[in-house]
Amino acid sequence: MYSYCTNMLSYCTNMYSYCTNMYSYCTNMYSYCTNMNSYCTNMYSYCTNMYSYCTNMYSYYIKMPAYSTTMHVDMLLYSMLYLNLKGF
Incomplete structure (x- = not known):
């Protein structure tokens, strides 16, 4: 009985x-997973913001040549109109 006890x-x-143990x-795994969840949430937010920024920059640069071309055409037309009015 003693041995059994x-x-x-x-x-x-x-x-x-x-x-x-x-x-x-x-407990350590829970802490790790909580920190990873926070890290992944922040990374997702960062990547979403970067995607938005890059999309906006792409849109801006796509529109720039059209805007620039329009400005050149307008300046050309104004120059021709000016020269026409001056009698050249």
């Missing part, structure tokens, strides 16, 4: 140690 005590001690592991 000693073995049970050893078993319970080992189980307690195992459960304590598992609790520590799970």
Whole structure:
């Protein structure tokens, strides 16, 4: 009986140690996952903002040549009109 109780005590001690270690592991994993979730949320926000910025810049640069061409044509027409009015 003494041997049985000693073995049970050893078993319970080992189980307690195992459960304590598992609790520590799970706590650390929870902390890690919480930090990763925060990191991933911030990265998603950053990438969304960068995508928006790049889309806007692309749109801006696509419109610039058309705007520039329009300005050149307008200046050409104004120059021709001016020269026409001056009698050239």
